[in-house]
Amino acid sequence: MSVLVYVENWEGSFKKASYEAVSYAAQLAQQKGEDCIAITTEASDDVSVLANYGATKVYHIKGETFKAFNNQIFASLINDVANEMNATTIVVSNTNNGKNMAPMIAIKSDAALITNVLDLPVSLSPLTIKRKVFSNKAFVHYSTQASKVVLAITPNSFGVNESKTEAQVEDKAMNAASSGLSSISIDKATGKIPLPEAELVISGGRGLKGPENWNMIEDLASAIGAGTACSKPVADMGWRPHSEHVGQTGLAINPELYIAIGISGAIQHLAGVSASKNIVVINSDAEAPFFKAADYGIVGDAFEVVPKLIAAIKKYKAAN
Amino acid sequence: MKILVCISHVPDTTSKITFRNENKEFEDGGVTFVINPYDEFCLTKAMMLKESNGATVTVLNVGPASTEPTLRKALAIGADDAVRIDAEAKDSFFVAKQIASHIDNTGYDMVFLGRESFDYNGGAVPGMVAELTNTSFVNACIGLELNGTEATLVREIDGGKETLQSSLPIIVAGQKGLVEEKDLRIPSMRGIMMARKKALNVVPAIDSENKMAVEFFELPVAKAACKMISPDNVEELVELLHKEAKVI
Numbered sequence A: 001m002s003v004l005v006y007v008e009n010w011e012g013s014f015k016k017a018s019y020e021a022v023s024y025a026a027q028l029a030q031q032k033g034e035d036c037i038a039i040t041t042e043a044s045d046d047v048s049v050l051a052n053y054g055a056t057k058v059y060h061i062k063g064e065t066f067k068a069f070n071n072q073i074f075a076s077l078i079n080d081v082a083n084e085m086n087a088t089t090i091v092v093s094n095t096n097n098g099k100n101m102a103p104m105i106a107i108k109s110d111a112a113l114i115t116n117v118l119d120l121p122v123s124l125s126p127l128t129i130k131r132k133v134f135s136n137k138a139f140v141h142y143s144t145q146a147s148k149v150v151l152a153i154t155p156n157s158f159g160v161n162e163s164k165t166e167a168q169v170e171d172k173a174m175n176a177a178s179s180g181l182s183s184i185s186i187d188k189a190t191g192k193i194p195l196p197e198a199e200l201v202i203s204g205g206r207g208l209k210g211p212e213n214w215n216m217i218e219d220l221a222s223a224i225g226a227g228t229a230c231s232k233p234v235a236d237m238g239w240r241p242h243s244e245h246v247g248q249t250g251l252a253i254n255p256e257l258y259i260a261i262g263i264s265g266a267i268q269h270l271a272g273v274s275a276s277k278n279i280v281v282i283n284s285d286a287e288a289p290f291f292k293a294a295d296y297g298i299v300g301d302a303f304e305v306v307p308k309l310i311a312a313i314k315k316y317k318a319a320n
Numbered sequence B: 001m002k003i004l005v006c007i008s009h010v011p012d013t014t015s016k017i018t019f020r021n022e023n024k025e026f027e028d029g030g031v032t033f034v035i036n037p038y039d040e041f042c043l044t045k046a047m048m049l050k051e052s053n054g055a056t057v058t059v060l061n062v063g064p065a066s067t068e069p070t071l072r073k074a075l076a077i078g079a080d081d082a083v084r085i086d087a088e089a090k091d092s093f094f095v096a097k098q099i100a101s102h103i104d105n106t107g108y109d110m111v112f113l114g115r116e117s118f119d120y121n122g123g124a125v126p127g128m129v130a131e132l133t134n135t136s137f138v139n140a141c142i143g144l145e146l147n148g149t150e151a152t153l154v155r156e157i158d159g160g161k162e163t164l165q166s167s168l169p170i171i172v173a174g175q176k177g178l179v180e181e182k183d184l185r186i187p188s189m190r191g192i193m194m195a196r197k198k199a200l201n202v203v204p205a206i207d208s209e210n211k212m213a214v215e216f217f218e219l220p221v222a223k224a225a226c227k228m229i230s231p232d233n234v235e236e237l238v239e240l241l242h243k244e245a246k247v248i
């Protein structure tokens, strides 16, 4: 038996989430005393780097049909490889594509599915995993007796863990399934850090008064290399694009640092951001509920505090 | 055209979450339940398609009798009829099996489900239903246009969006963007009156295993008190972010 990890790449390149998924699968395989088999599709990066994170075998799947993601084709591929390799644990990233295909893989392989996984199992028999429920308000310990399991690992949660192996690296051809879906076009925001993978995030709320005041949010973000986010009303009023909306009805994120500026901290907002490892709140109202969920707080007018903060960060960066 | 909208019955987003029976069960006493917000976007989209293209809209929930007010609310918003599959919704696999069996028996041109349910946040049922019924599936759908039996769909991807095409039937996991927030329908007085007379069919569940069991629930540990920093001393924050939080 083995642990199979599907390693996502973006236009051929690996990202932190890719190495995180391998790190997770390798540690799980070690706990179980099994091999960790990593597969990726049509990568342009050197696939042998996956051995640096503990994969014991690496297969590079080649084929025209595997150049772009299609849920049916990729779910079939992963299930086929899992069957061929006798893998009873399948690991994917809990990214958009991962979430999309994980339930399909689970049905194809008659496996139990656990999404939003943050950490290694708390027990192996029965397999028990702790994960968030009720939009960050609680955790559940799920167990399963199923003989196969699909795990979707939340990016930015487990971390990257280097442990070099002498992995065997091979190209592999696989047959592609057919799909009723065809891709017409892909539209990507360029030059920005996509929110789900941003390790640092600067977020603005209604307290910023209008879209014209977002320069200071972007300046602060670029001073520390952060992504930008916003509260729901800000996206609803069209001040910022919907792709920046975080919270219960938007994206759920868990960056290393979340700086909330002019956001009150409504429970639905917290649902999407309270898993951030460090939260800074800047708000003119000392009673704003967000301070209860924060690690660091400044009571003050954003229009005074943020420019000072940008200057202080620039000064600090210049000195270090 | 026949459209199915699956409705999950979830605690209102402001609910305080507590557990009973040695933390093995969710305490639903005193909790207000609502239509899962993602499902509301789906239902509104279905109503718009009904108006523009002509369709019957059925809403479905897998749950005990206590979920019926939520189905009635969906009828009041404008769905034509409702189906309740009579069982505790134990895990996503069990629920997906029930929905898939209903779809196989009835046949739909389009099936909408919310991208994720606000209680267990698994995001698993839509893709499972698609696979069980062998139907094309678009997850995290933020746009849909219909031209005869051809659908053009937009889905969210990491850092952007992708436009896809498919013939019907199709299974769509919807969210905000499928329709805009301001277009969401709420029940009118007339709608509420009419909903009382609409059919709500209760059907037995099919046999299915559960793949997951809840061992217990746990509440997060409370955060340590927030460190307050003077607005006149932002340098202290920079210092803390560097030395203590180690993020910059």
Ligand SMILES: Cc1cc2nc3c(=O)[nH]c(=O)nc-3n(C[C@H](O)[C@H](O)[C@H](O)COP(=O)(O)OP(=O)(O)OC[C@H]3O[C@@H](n4cnc5c(N)ncnc54)[C@H](O)[C@@H]3O)c2cc1C
Binding pocket: A204, A205, A206, A207, A208, A230, A231, A232, A233, A234, A245, A246, A247, A248, A249, A250, A261, A262, A263, A264, A265, A266, A267, A268, A269, A272, A282, A283, A284, A285, A288, A300, A301, A302, A303, B013, B037
């Ligand atoms: C079903 C449902 C789902 C929802 N989902 C989400 C979601 O996903 N995400 C989300 O964000 N919200 C969501 N909401 C809305 C949520 O309840 C709040 O209304 C929203 O988060 C408030 O946004 P805000 O904090 O930007 O605005 P406000 O609540 O208006 O807060 C503005 C804050 O700015 C502060 N402020 C004002 N001026 C200044 C200044 N000069 N300097 C510094 N601070 C200042 C104020 O003190 C205040 O705290 C949802 C609501 C419902 C009912």
